[in-house]
Amino acid sequence: MIDQNLKILVTGAGGQLGQEIKSLSEVYNRPNWSFADSKALDITDERQVKDYIGAYTPEVIINCAAYTAVDAAESDPNGAFAVNVSGIQNLTAYAGKALIIHISTDFVFDGNSFVAYKETDETHPIGAYGKTKMEGEKLLQHITDNHIIIRTSWLYGSFGKNFMKTMLHLADSRSELSVVADQVGTPTYTGDLALAIIRILEQDQVERGIYHFSNEGVASWYDFAHAIFDMAGKNIKLIPIKSEAYPTPAKRPHFSVLDKTKIKKAIHMEIPHWRDSLEVALKKHLR
Ligand SMILES: NC(=O)C1=CN([C@@H]2O[C@H](COP(=O)(O)OP(=O)(O)OC[C@H]3O[C@@H](n4cnc5c(N)ncnc54)[C@H](OP(=O)(O)O)[C@@H]3O)[C@@H](O)[C@H]2O)C=CC1
Numbered sequence: 001m002i003d004q005n006l007k008i009l010v011t012g013a014g015g016q017l018g019q020e021i022k023s024l025s026e027v028y029n030r031p032n033w034s035f036a037d038s039k040a041l042d043i044t045d046e047r048q049v050k051d052y053i054g055a056y057t058p059e060v061i062i063n064c065a066a067y068t069a070v071d072a073a074e075s076d077p078n079g080a081f082a083v084n085v086s087g088i089q090n091l092t093a094y095a096g097k098a099l100i101i102h103i104s105t106d107f108v109f110d111g112n113s114f115v116a117y118k119e120t121d122e123t124h125p126i127g128a129y130g131k132t133k134m135e136g137e138k139l140l141q142h143i144t145d146n147h148i149i150i151r152t153s154w155l156y157g158s159f160g161k162n163f164m165k166t167m168l169h170l171a172d173s174r175s176e177l178s179v180v181a182d183q184v185g186t187p188t189y190t191g192d193l194a195l196a197i198i199r200i201l202e203q204d205q206v207e208r209g210i211y212h213f214s215n216e217g218v219a220s221w222y223d224f225a226h227a228i229f230d231m232a233g234k235n236i237k238l239i240p241i242k243s244e245a246y247p248t249p250a251k252r253p254h255f256s257v258l259d260k261t262k263i264k265k266a267i268h269m270e271i272p273h274w275r276d277s278l279e280v281a282l283k284k285h286l287r
């Protein structure tokens with residue numbers, strides 16, 4: 001059980017993870033949460049951060065606010081820096097003794113590994129988004145010990161924009177689709193990540209530091225798309241391609257599977273395989 005009196009602020013509450021946490025908090029009947037979308041709280045605006053945190057005085061801040069447009073970040077690195085780095089500076093400046101649970105990404109790695117990345121592995125992002133996310137992590141680690149950084153990957157669910165929803169949308173207008181098969185990682189259902197965050201809050205004292213969380217298993221984007229179409233009953237010709245055949249402004253890591261051993265031990269959670277979670281997510285989304 002989470003202490004009912006614990007005051008929890010969720011930033012970026014209008015995004016896919018923020019909305020998922022909100023919907024889960026309603027199921028769990030948690031009254032003492034404050035959900036701030038970017039209109040209610042712009043984390044790049046120091047004054048707003050000071051006033052909001054000053055008025056609410058949270059004991060936990062779950063930072064779901066981020067600049068997540070991977071391609072746009074290449075031509076707008078300052079925009080990405082403002083949210084993903086300066087935003088953290090602002091939050092930590094007024095957080096006081098609050099625990100900061102910050103969400104980060106598999107894109108802090110370069111993808112040259114052949115084995116699942118551990119929390120202690122060296123970061124070396126290959127794009128502007130990943131670079132700002134890495135800088136945000138480092139800043140947070142430098143400023144306060146009272147943090148939990150959760151690196152996750154390939155988030156999807158019913159809320160906001162994501163690959164699953166893009167594929168379902170494209171299936172309505174296209175008879176065939178090419179999807180990259182040489183970028184390998186693990187899709188993560190926002191419902192599972194939100195639950196893991198609730199588990200962290202329920203434990204008395206989860207050790208501070210970095211944790212990796214994704215669903216279990218390994219997939220390419222092609223595999224993921226294939227499973228989406230299979231499970232959703234969409235009849236579309238899917239063609240596996242190399243990354244070079246789908247040029248994008250940002251380079252993506254070829255391998256970004258995360259090792260989840262540490263978080264599974266810390267919160268005693270069995271993590272579902274990505275295929276099982278995709279089935280759950282699609283059932284919920286398409287009902
Ligand atoms: N999406 C993914 O595949 C993955 C995401 N992550 C990380 O998980 C976290 C959550 O991501 P996700 O929910 O998918 O992202 P979304 O893009 O769905 O949500 C991010 C939210 O942050 C808000 N935001 C942007 N700028 C600001 C700002 N200046 N102040 C306050 N809020 C702001 C956005 O609001 P608005 O739309 O109004 O600008 C949006 O609602 C992020 O840290 C992301 O880096 C990690 C791995 C994979």
Ligand SMILES: Cc1cn([C@H]2C[C@H](O)[C@@H](COP(=O)(O)OP(=O)(O)O[C@H]3O[C@@H](C)C(=O)[C@@H](O)[C@H]3O)O2)c(=O)[nH]c1=O
Binds near residue numbers: 071105166221
């Ligand atoms: C739409 C589409 C994408 N793709 C490719 C492009 C890309 O390599 C891959 C995924 O595309 P997307 O642009 O949806 O996803 P992308 O923005 O790369 O997703 C990333 O977002 C950030 C925020 C993260 O932190 C990462 O973990 C990861 O989830 O699929 C195709 O091959 N065919 C298609 O039709």
